[in-house]
Amino acid sequence: MPELSHVDSAGAARMVDVSTKEASVRTAVATGLLRTTAEVIGLLRRDGLPKGDALAVARVAGIMGAKRTPDLVPLCHPIALHGVTVEFDVSDTEIGITVTARTADRTGVEMEALTAVAAAGLTLIDMVKAVDPGAELDAVRCESKEGGKTGSWHR
Amino acid sequence: MPELSHVDSAGAARMVDVSTKEASVRTAVATGLLRTTAEVIGLLRRDGLPKGDALAVARVAGIMGAKRTPDLVPLCHPIALHGVTVEFDVSDTEIGITVTARTADRTGVEMEALTAVAAAGLTLIDMVKAVDPGAELDAVRCESKEGGKTGSWHR
């Protein structure tokens, strides 16, 4: 029967022991979507997309956010993060966020990829909120992961 | 004409000067939605909802995440966070997340409320991902804010 791995049989939270798991190269891709207004996208473009500071700040926030995952997600293991890319796909009223995270460690990196998406998305909201206080971060989710004992998973 | 406040006229990112703004009591409410499966909700309920560690861990993650906002969102001011509550509304395949944040400081607390929602949501994904790797965090957004010079805003 499936079980929540992060709580023991008595329901107590724990950081699951992975000390005997094999270190191996693992990759995860996560995505999210900032929904805002055409006016905001226009302002971002005027700031010189794809090179303006606005997107660069959000990209940096994503990369640094990936490094902060064990500080934010209580039961996550601190892992050796070996590579992170953050891509934005700007359309009329939305900015797609795609993060790829890599490690050669004992656990998967999907939480790192997801945290990077969230940090980039929150930073975009912060950047546009004076103009669009209703901006929304949607569909933060894992798209795929590779490596480790469980192997590949695709949405 | 509306402008992105976090970049100057040359497009350079900055932390906007708020030293001359008045400190006043401000409140923000933000929400989000974890979409998962009925099986996961069943497991969470079996862990003793609403008292099980699973939700408690996510609630703590939300509160601590609010305190980490200036670490995660690059241009956010570090503010004196004066109150945070995190509520969950568990239904058949979803968990609604509602965060209320309060401060008596010079800037609004919507980013703190939003960051708490994201941290709680990411923690829930972490908790359930062994059973539902496709769990998704949706609709992270500000619902309302009160206080400060701009006054009340409701979605």
Place this chain on the structure above:
Amino acid sequence: MPELSHVDSAGAARMVDVSTKEASVRTAVATGLLRTTAEVIGLLRRDGLPKGDALAVARVAGIMGAKRTPDLVPLCHPIALHGVTVEFDVSDTEIGITVTARTADRTGVEMEALTAVAAAGLTLIDMVKAVDPGAELDAVRCESKEGGKTGSWHR
């Protein structure tokens, strides 16, 4: 003659070089004791022990505190923390805290286990201080460690 490893022959503090030590599975158990009043224990029990948020918050604080060890203890190496459990044993006027920490790295994990005990204990004091301002954290100490070149040690 025994020496304090963290200071050199001139007395200067240093982070000791462990780059040539072998990585191996290591475990440490640390304990501590929160001394409070029967009234406080009663309130905690009313909050639904062993499942209430009060203990869950302290358990999360312990696990997250273990991850913060290198931030708190200046000369500690940042290590790959691979597993942490925090158990509470609630009696009439005391709460026993037991933490087990595991790693497969180059140094022992006793500081991580001890820091988790301290963080959980401080959080319990914070939780009860409105009712019992005199609550006390006692006997924070290492009980045993396994693994590494020096092998097993038991109190």
Place this chain on the structure above:
Amino acid sequence: MPELSHVDSAGAARMVDVSTKEASVRTAVATGLLRTTAEVIGLLRRDGLPKGDALAVARVAGIMGAKRTPDLVPLCHPIALHGVTVEFDVSDTEIGITVTARTADRTGVEMEALTAVAAAGLTLIDMVKAVDPGAELDAVRCESKEGGKTGSWHR
């Protein structure tokens, strides 16, 4: 009837709202006791007490630990820490730790003083553990607090 302030009536953890409390000068004194061996105390003295790096490292750890309180203790408010002193009283087999913390903010600083004691104590254990793996941190507790609405409290 007394209540645990950090959980609501349903038992859910929260950061209590203090936005309407008055900022005022507050002081807290906390203490703790490192119990070790005469051999360790001798080594510390040979390192030139009270000026050697060993105690200086622990003192710095205490001061920096006070600043980390809201990172370690989940429901603690981040406050404006305005002064911290850490004193050591070295006797034959013990080191007494006394921390005084001050703020002019909306909540008391006893958790900051206690966290400083714990951080200094953990650092002392780390410093001596190669010689005395059984060193113990005892009696971490608040001695007194001044200021705020509740006024003075002494153990």
Place this chain on the structure above:
Amino acid sequence: MPELSHVDSAGAARMVDVSTKEASVRTAVATGLLRTTAEVIGLLRRDGLPKGDALAVARVAGIMGAKRTPDLVPLCHPIALHGVTVEFDVSDTEIGITVTARTADRTGVEMEALTAVAAAGLTLIDMVKAVDPGAELDAVRCESKEGGKTGSWHR
């Protein structure tokens, strides 16, 4: 006679008590200079100066570094940082860094401005080190400060 304010009469480090100082608007300007090669500057320009990610990353690092001052500088008070700008002046073989920091708090912000300069400078070194491993950060210093009891100071 002048004294080092951060150590007491016995030479012990402390966080000086500022709880009774007046909060007031304070500004500090700090500068630094990255010395590198014409080749590196050429590569940075090709990356689209002044809009490329390279400088944006360093600017964000400076702003975030300012917020980390109390984590890095042990005896610094955590203060309410109210505004930070980071400017770069790119010439043939150098990049000038100028940071202005503002607060309305009880202590000066020169350490925040200086830490921002250092973080931006270190980030520039990191960015260029594959091409110029000898890049150097020079002349990190306070240029001026305004506000507070001691009033204006200019180099």
Place this chain on the structure above:
Amino acid sequence: MPELSHVDSAGAARMVDVSTKEASVRTAVATGLLRTTAEVIGLLRRDGLPKGDALAVARVAGIMGAKRTPDLVPLCHPIALHGVTVEFDVSDTEIGITVTARTADRTGVEMEALTAVAAAGLTLIDMVKAVDPGAELDAVRCESKEGGKTGSWHR
């Protein structure tokens, strides 16, 4: 043609993938120079150099700063820091800072050594600024690195 490794062909910042690089022992030495006044050096000496808290605080700041490198330098990988020493060379109006950092990991440790120099230097400035507000940190640079695929490099 040489390239900035931290930006991709479109100029976007990234954390470069090192998951397939070999872990090996690596060392880096970085230095810097605090320029101050003879009066300040006199005060530091009176505080009991080389054992006084003033230098000890800066040494601890350097060691802890090395551990904070991935928090400060956005595109730096979090690595397993295995050894750090911080040495000071005090002359009439200057304090030389030398940091040696070691790891057995997939990337070099020059950024860790440089960040330690910067943190120690900023802490010295903080320590002396009440007496010498014009103190300056100069010549922060890598002196040498050993290990890894690129082998030895000396200035």
